[in-house]
Amino acid sequence: MTTAASTPSASRLPRSARQLIAFLLIVLAILVVWEGAKYLGGDPWRADSNPFGIEHRPPFRVKVLSDLNLPHVWSIIEAFGNPARRNGPPLVQILFDAAVYTFREAFAGFVIGGLLGFLLGAIFAHVRLFERGCMPYVVASQTVPIIAIAPMVIIWLKAGWISVAVISAYLTFFPVTINTLRGLKSPDPTQLELMHSFAASTWTIMWKLRFPAALPYIFTSLKVSATTSVVGAIIGELPSGIRQGLGGAILNFNQYYISGPGRLWATIIVSALVGIFFFILVALVERLVLSGRYPKTEIS
Known part of the structure; x- marks a missing residue:
């Protein structure tokens, strides 16, 4: 009975494999x-390269589904291999270089925003008056559209990767602040009482009890911040005039959208892939750090 009951669980695929299969199935469904x-x-459309000259006329005509508004998947894939300009490198090379440039800006903003968010969360968790006084302003900061703040940051810090990193950090720090605060307050009161009974200092309680308990919360917010940092970097590149990143590529290909819509769609796909890559990178670090501390069921 024991062998029969354990066989199905042993034959199950690992969680990572099941997540990958689910992701691929969702992508396939979208396509x-x-x-x-x-x-x-x-x-x-007509397949001129086909010897039979296959032609298809859709039964309906919907404007939003035209080739200009929504190109075929194969048109976007073909755009990756075509040069973005005459006698220039293929689009995939240009987008790869732009993705690396934007990722570096996003990573800098991710680090700045993550450290700032953790610092604020730690202060809020230990100083109740500071939390009550400053938390409304922290929340209000996220109600201001980033597209309105970005030009101001560019004016203050001048155009460059530093200003883009600051804009990226602006979108990154908030979830880290909130989850750090929740995590540091998550230990059971009896555990805190036990630490106090042993005359543990605030610093000892912080690093021996509160911080380990907050790690799952912090990594959850870091995974969210990983994607928002990429969004912030792209938005920051738009008013800064930086052309080496994905923001500059989006502006450039948007101007020539009518002549080649596939190039803009390809840039959007690469931008999404950068965010997914960053998310997976943080998730791998989370699994590496938390694997020995918590059961696998608690590690998302």
Whole structure:
């Protein structure tokens, strides 16, 4: 009975493999819906390279599904291999260089925002008056559109990667602050009483009890901040005039969208992949740090 009961659990795929399969299935479903919508309501098309000259005329015509508004998946894939300009390198090389540049800015903003968020969360957790006085302003800072703040930061700090990193940090620090505060307050009161009964100092309680208890909360916020830091870096590049990053590529290809919509869509896809890569990177660090401290079921 024991062998029979343990066989199904042993044959199950690892959680990471199941997550990868689920992700690929979702991507496949999106592509099927995308091309299915194009098949039913897009522009007519003809496969000239096919010896039979296959031609398709959709039964409906929906403007939003036209090739200009929503190009075919294969058109976007083809755009990666085509040069962005005459006699220039292929688009995939340009976007790779831009992705690396933006990732460095996002990483700098991620580090700045993460440290600032942890510092604020730690202060809020230990100084109740400071929390009550400053938390409303921290929350209010996130209600101001980043697109309105970005030009001001560029004016103050001048155009450059530092100003972009600050804009990225602006979007990063808030979730880290909130989750750090929640995590540092998460230990059971009986555990705190036990530490106090042994005359443990505030510093000892912080690093021996509160900080380990807060790690899952902190890493959850860091995974969120990883993606928002990329968004902040791209937004920061738009008013700063930086052309080496993905923000500059988006501006450039948006100007020539009519002549090549696939290039802008390819840039959007690469931007999303940078955010996914950063998220996975933080998740791997989380698993490495927390694997020996908490059960696997608690590590997201």
